[in-house]
Ligand SMILES: O=P(O)(O)O[C@@H]1[C@@H](O)[C@H](OP(=O)(O)O)[C@@H](OP(=O)(O)O)[C@@H](O)[C@H]1OP(=O)(O)O
Ligand SMILES: Nc1ncnc2c1ncn2[C@@H]1O[C@H](COP(=O)(O)OP(=O)(O)O)[C@@H](O)[C@H]1O
Ligand SMILES: [Mg+2]
């Protein structure tokens with residue numbers, strides 16, 4: 036292993052040791068040198084040199100992947116876990132909190148902006164910044180996020196895609212947007228031919244708990260108790276399991292979560308009213324496979340999820356989202372997408388620190404280049 040110099044103590048050079056895919060990289064450079072050559076010390080990549088171009092090591096610290104973030108405190112706590120931050124640091128990725136008291140253009144420079152805020156002022160400043168800095172990747176563009184913050188437009192691309200191949204069919208439940216007077220809801224539902232039970236969901240997701248206040252309606256007379264604007268969606272029996280498919284760029288990872296149990300339609304007459312229900316699927320606790328029928332617990336085919344994710348990335352213009360998908364009970368390959376979430380709880384996604392940091396590095400590939408001489 037050749038060690039040319041020593042990074043410790045040089046301005047901005049915290050990199051004494053960087054672990055890259057289990058290979059130890061010993062940062063080595065002489066301050067002010069034309070090039071800093073980093074030598075891989077692992078057996079599988081021994082002698083492979085990477086050059087970090089620039090006038091000496093100081094340039095190297097400017098060549099880190101800088102991610103500006105604008106997130107709520109709650110999101111920072113759930114997403115910026117120590118295992119993410121330490122792995123990011125080792126890969127040369129630095130998260131910098133955006134200061135809302137200063138213009139965005141006076142901050143940075145950023146390679147990426149990662150955000151999940153709903154206020155208009157932030158959206159306006161971000162859109163202005165995007166025009167000035169097209170070179171900065173915004174995760175994700177505000178217009179695309181708005182699309183999935185409305186439960187009608189959220190599923191339109193899934194319905195339009197109407198994915199069907201040898202692995203299965205993916206649709207959306209029949210649904211109806213109601214903005215009318217509550218007394219007219221029953222008539223609208225009858226006209227649309229929606230079958231009971233019906234899931235009532237707030238039309239708009241605003242980042243507060245209100246956007247998740249869902250309820251089940253079992254009979255026409257009770258529909259006048261609802262409070263529009265809402266999306267009314269046919270309840271699809273699915274055996275009490277929902278699959279959450281997390282998408283980070285081209286990485287796709289499905290997990291199982293608890294969901295609502297089947298409803299026996301033969302007993303519908305005995306149930307009436309509007310019944311609110313809690314956020315059954317949000318907790319990180321997975322559905323307990325032991326108590327589930329085999330056909331219910333089985334994950335949807337990976338190939339189906341990957342083609343669905345790829346299509347939706349393009350159609351929605353999003354790279355950070357998850358899809359709540361259910362299998363119609365009694366079928367093997369009839370699936371329904373019931374929800375799409377922008378920048379969900381990735382901290383609950385297995386291996387998220389590796390998936391997310393690899394994704395960020397892929398966004399700015401030319402930050403570390405292989406020296407032509409090493410090719
Ligand atoms: O809507 P879901 O399916 O419960 O997913 C939630 C949802 O994405 C939620 O965001 P919001 O819709 O309230 O803005 C996420 O909250 P945070 O942004 O605070 O993380 C939850 O993390 C999501 O849960 P999950 O990751 O289990 O899908
Ligand atoms: N059409 C439906 N059929 C059956 N269950 C549903 C349907 N829509 C929602 N659910 C149940 O309600 C839960 C929350 O619904 P969802 O649309 O994901 O709202 P949220 O954005 O609050 O997560 C789902 O995880 C699932 O358990
Ligand atoms: Mg959901």
Ligand SMILES: [Mg+2]
Nearest residue numbers: 240374375376
């Ligand atoms: Mg949701």
